[in-house]
Amino acid sequence: MTTDVPRRRADARRNEEALLDAAAAAFVAVGVEAPVRDIAVRAGVGVGTVYRHFPTRADLVVAVYRHQVEACVEAGPTCRAETASPYDALVRWIDGFVDFLVTKHGLAGALHGDGSRFEALHAYFLERLVPVCDELLSAAAAAGEVRDDLSGYELMRGVGGLCAGAEDDERYDARRLVAVLLAGLRAGSPGSPRR
Amino acid sequence: MTTDVPRRRADARRNEEALLDAAAAAFVAVGVEAPVRDIAVRAGVGVGTVYRHFPTRADLVVAVYRHQVEACVEAGPTCRAETASPYDALVRWIDGFVDFLVTKHGLAGALHGDGSRFEALHAYFLERLVPVCDELLSAAAAAGEVRDDLSGYELMRGVGGLCAGAEDDERYDARRLVAVLLAGLRAGSPGSPRR
DNA sequence: TTGCTAGGCGGAACAAGGTTCCGTATCGTC
DNA sequence: GACGATACGGAACCTTGTTCCGCCTAGCAA
Structure with a gap:
């Protein structure tokens, strides 16, 4: 096992995935200007989580x-x-x-x-x-x-x-x-x- | 005297003038995105005054x-x-x-x-x-x-x-x-x- | 000059958006 | 099963536009 990337927690990976999906959906529906809060809600996640995965x-x-x-x-x-x-x-x-x-x-x-x-x-x-x-x-x-x-x-x-x-x-x-x-x-x- | 436009109060006219000047200056300095508050401050006026003279x-x-x-x-x-x-x-x-x-x-x-x-x-x-x-x-x-x-x-x-x-x-x-x-x-x- | 009042003023308060912080919950390992 | 590192949630903060309302004053009349 030479996975030298420190494997992230399962929930973290899951959430990032969910966020990307939610964001994509939001962008289609509302446009790139979709509020971060909305995206967080779509992903069933708190805003804090959004900002941990994506600094900005x-x-x-x-x-x-x-x-x-x-x-x-x-x-x-x-x-x-x-x-x-x-x-x-x-x-x-x-x-x-x-x-x-x-x-x-x-x-x-x-x-x-x-x-x-x-x-x-x-x-x-x-x-x-x-x-x-x-x-x-x-x-x-x-x-x-x-x-x-x-x-x-x-x-x-x-x-x-x-x-x-x-x-x-x-x-x-x-x-x-x-x-x-x-x-x-x-x-x-x-x-x-x-x- | 056929000024059928109901002459506005002196302070109102003065403020509108000041606002236009301040806004112009702000736009030059900061760009059109200059915040309303800043413009109000530049003009020595409250935000409320800005919005009375310019609805938006x-x-x-x-x-x-x-x-x-x-x-x-x-x-x-x-x-x-x-x-x-x-x-x-x-x-x-x-x-x-x-x-x-x-x-x-x-x-x-x-x-x-x-x-x-x-x-x-x-x-x-x-x-x-x-x-x-x-x-x-x-x-x-x-x-x-x-x-x-x-x-x-x-x-x-x-x-x-x-x-x-x-x-x-x-x-x-x-x-x-x-x-x-x-x-x-x-x-x-x-x-x-x-x- | 003095009083009155309509029109004007200031700025606190609200909404909406991005971003930060921290107490709490959970994962994964021992 | 316990424990520490990691991640989570969402309240709180900042900035910006906009609204609201109590107070003030310019301008007129007496």
């Missing part, structure tokens, strides 16, 4: 979305491999990212927002996703398919901004705006026709 | 920025008149709008955010600015200079999204992203070269 509200959010973020990370190389042009790969990847943002009620807003409240979440997203985006973006730039004066960070932040608060507003189609942005990306490339 | 925090924000918004409204026709192509007029107007958003600490975020907290502000912006944007946009679309499947509302919301939280982040240049978006707008127009 944002950490809980990160935990809930972590595997989805990882999926997004892995989608990068996949898009790259399965698509002929680097630009199309980028578009496809961004599309998946938008899916993620728009699907999750209020995620983009939370990510974007004032920044202070979801710092941990924001930091995690950046850390994982920006390199992927950078990769796709510079490949497309190298191929002369898009302008090269934009960083992956900027692009992601822009897309995030366009998606923030997009759910529950039928007058606004975030996906269409993102498409326009991506078109603009291409438009500015050295080789693209101007005027 | 957001109404205070609106009042502070009202004349700047109006300037933006008036800039619409001006840009239209002083610019040869409708597209350039649009670009120029949006540029002014971005100025406004980026200059004011956190305004874009407040406007954009979840929408619930700054409803009055949001509503006011929409009411005043969307028609102007619609005008410029449809003129450009009519001239075949930009795609015509986007509403002024969508464009403004998009621009707002791109600008949210742009101050205090030197890795992100909102203005550049907006430029990309506008380029994308043009790229998608019927007459524009594709491929």
Whole structure:
């Protein structure tokens, strides 16, 4: 038995699981802004327990979305491999990212927002996703398919901004705006026709 | 004496003035998220007084920025008149709008955010600015200079999204992203070269 | 100048959200 | 079965927006 991680108590593991489930459910129902108390109640647990498992509200959010973020990370190389042009790969990847943002009620807003409240979440997203985006973006730039004066960070932040608060507003189609942005990306490339 | 507005008491007028000044100062110093209590203190006034003059925090924000918004409204026709192509007029107007958003600490975020907290502000912006944007946009679309499947509302919301939280982040240049978006707008127009 | 009163003022109090703390309960081992 | 480490619950605290109400005073009339 080389489990050098000091095995946690059964109830602790059980509660963490319950919390993740409850939080996921709450986020779907109410959005990422769901109050900690509500999540605790859903999980049949006290608030103190929430904070033992997740130092901060944002950490809980990160935990809930972590595997989805990882999926997004892995989608990068996949898009790259399965698509002929680097630009199309980028578009496809961004599309998946938008899916993620728009699907999750209020995620983009939370990510974007004032920044202070979801710092941990924001930091995690950046850390994982920006390199992927950078990769796709510079490949497309190298191929002369898009302008090269934009960083992956900027692009992601822009897309995030366009998606923030997009759910529950039928007058606004975030996906269409993102498409326009991506078109603009291409438009500015050295080789693209101007005027 | 045909002042049919029932003249308000001197102290009331004085306080409203003080509040507007204090709020403006607070917004510059701390951002639009400045707490009502702080603003009240700055103005040397009780919170109750704040709420008598401005039913809601957001109404205070609106009042502070009202004349700047109006300037933006008036800039619409001006840009239209002083610019040869409708597209350039649009670009120029949006540029002014971005100025406004980026200059004011956190305004874009407040406007954009979840929408619930700054409803009055949001509503006011929409009411005043969307028609102007619609005008410029449809003129450009009519001239075949930009795609015509986007509403002024969508464009403004998009621009707002791109600008949210742009101050205090030197890795992100909102203005550049907006430029990309506008380029994308043009790229998608019927007459524009594709491929 | 003095009095009166409607309109205005201050700030305590309430609601809602995140976070902390600590007495108590439980798990897992001896 | 006993005991110590671990985890739990939820009351309590902080911050923010908002409401409420008793007190005050500007402005008018006598």
